[in-house]
Amino acid sequence: MSWHSDDRARTPWADDDALGSDLVTAVSETDLYDRVLASADLAFRAHRGMVDARAGLEMDLMLLELVYDSGAIDAPVGVRDRSGGSSRTLVFEGDALGVEVEVETASIEGQLIPPRPGHVTLRTPSGDIASVDTDDVGYFRFDVRPDGPLRLECSNGEGTCVTQWLPY
The missing domain is CATH 1.20.5 (Single alpha-helices involved in coiled-coils or other helix-helix interfaces)
Incomplete structure (x- = not known):
């Protein structure tokens, strides 16, 4: 009708x-x-x-794509980072922004790509647990040990994006 x-x-x-x-x-x-x-x-x-x-x-x-995971390759057993502890390196890429992250037992550090000042927030499913401004080359560090999955929200002059959820 x-x-x-x-x-x-x-x-x-x-x-x-x-x-x-x-x-x-x-x-x-x-x-x-x-x-x-x-x-x-x-x-x-x-x-x-x-x-x-x-x-x-x-x-x-705005989810970044995981393009490298040291935990997914056939690395020799017992490989350790410069601090003597075991670590996992992850590289995420997006259209205008990426991030390289090293996840250690009690810390997470990384650098925004391209290297420039920015801001990084560490999140768990229950909310934000830490936030930090990066230095002039995009370096950041979180001295935290969250329980469960986490993700990073990264921003600089080029844009804002997030990583996928990572087990921790």
Whole structure:
């Protein structure tokens, strides 16, 4: 069924005042009013949830690609980093920004690519746990030992992006 302009004249709500008056009468019953209010509340919460999810999706769309993982290659057993502890090196690349990270037992350090000043935030699923400005060549270090997965949000003059979730 299509809507034509002459159909509008046949409806009981020819103007906003008539429609508003009928709506006030309709919702003046307590039961109906409560149902309308509950539906409006549900719709509002659903909308806010979609807005929040969209923000997370936008961040995931800036997800850096893991292009190197020292833990995934056939490295000789017992290889250690310069500090004497075992470490894992990860390299992430994006369109305008990347990051190289060395994950050690009690710290995470790295450098933004291209090397320039920026900002890095360390996140867990429950929220941000540390944040630091990088130096002039993009170097950063976190002396933390989070429990569970983590990700880095990195930004500089070229953009902002995040790494995928990493086991820790």
